[in-house]
Amino acid sequence: MNNKKIVKVSITICLVGIVCLICYLFSKNSKSTGISLSDDNEERVIESSDSESSDSKQETSTDLGKSEEGQTSVNEESIAVHVCGQVKNPGVYALTKGARVSDAIEAAGGLTKEAAGDFINQAQKLEDEQQVYVPNQEEVKESPEVIQQENGYNEGHSLNKDLININQATREELMTLPGIGEAKADMIISYREEHGRFATIEEIKNISGIKDGVYSKICDLITTD
Structure with missing residues (x-):
């Protein structure tokens, strides 16, 4: 009896x-799992926070870089040029420093069919506030010197830097004189064929259409020698 008890x-x-052993082991495993999960979540939160901070800094740096670059481009690298005359879209255009007349014409849509594009120096460098005027064919025939002055060409760019000998000049050479078109050039040639050489430059006023107004423009550009 005692043995059974x-x-x-x-x-x-x-x-x-x-x-008791099972309860102890279960309790220990639960605590270990909870700590691991908590640590993992905390690490993830920290990593996410660091990533967002890094992205924010990078975006701020990029925006500042664009702003600074844009400001430099506007203030230091651009010039304003007025393009007018025989171009498709006349107006004021912003071009980079060092741009040429050809760049201004391209910005304005290119030349029209009536433009005398070969008359102007398209390789010329532009300056801020400069005007580029593209003449038409008729203007070039009538007043080439006036158009050169409007475009700011100096004597080195003038087509008439050498005097035109009205006793020997061809029709094309005579047409480079201001106010002398194709018709007047033909009359000059006809006059010297009929009357011989011009004795003086004033004699050119004997030709119909060449009076004091035209003569005053060409007297310093022609010679009889």
Whole structure:
């Protein structure tokens, strides 16, 4: 009888011990898992915060760079040029420093059909506030010197830097004189064929259409020698 009681008590003690051991192990595993999850979440939150901070700094730096670059471009690298005359879209255009007349014409849509594009120096460098005037064919025939002055050409650019000999000049050479078109050039040639050489430059006023107004424009550009 006593032995049976002892066995029962021993079994009871063992069961209680097993239950306590299981509870202890379960409790330990739960705490370990909770710490791991908490640490992992905390690390993820920190990494996300660092990433957002880095992206924000990068975006700010990029925006500042664009702003500074745009300001430099506007203030230091651009010039304003007025393009008018025989171009498709006359107006004021912003061009980069060092641009040429050809760049201004291209910005204005190119030349029209009536433009005398070969008359102007398209390789000339532009300056801020400069005007580029593209004449038409008729203007070039009638007053080439006036158009050169409107475009700001100096004597080095003038077609008439050498005097025109009215006793020897061809029709094309005579047409480079201001106010002398094709018709007047033909009359000059006809006059010298009929009357011989011009004795003086004033004699050119004997030709119809060449009076004091035209003569005053060409007297310093012609010679009889």
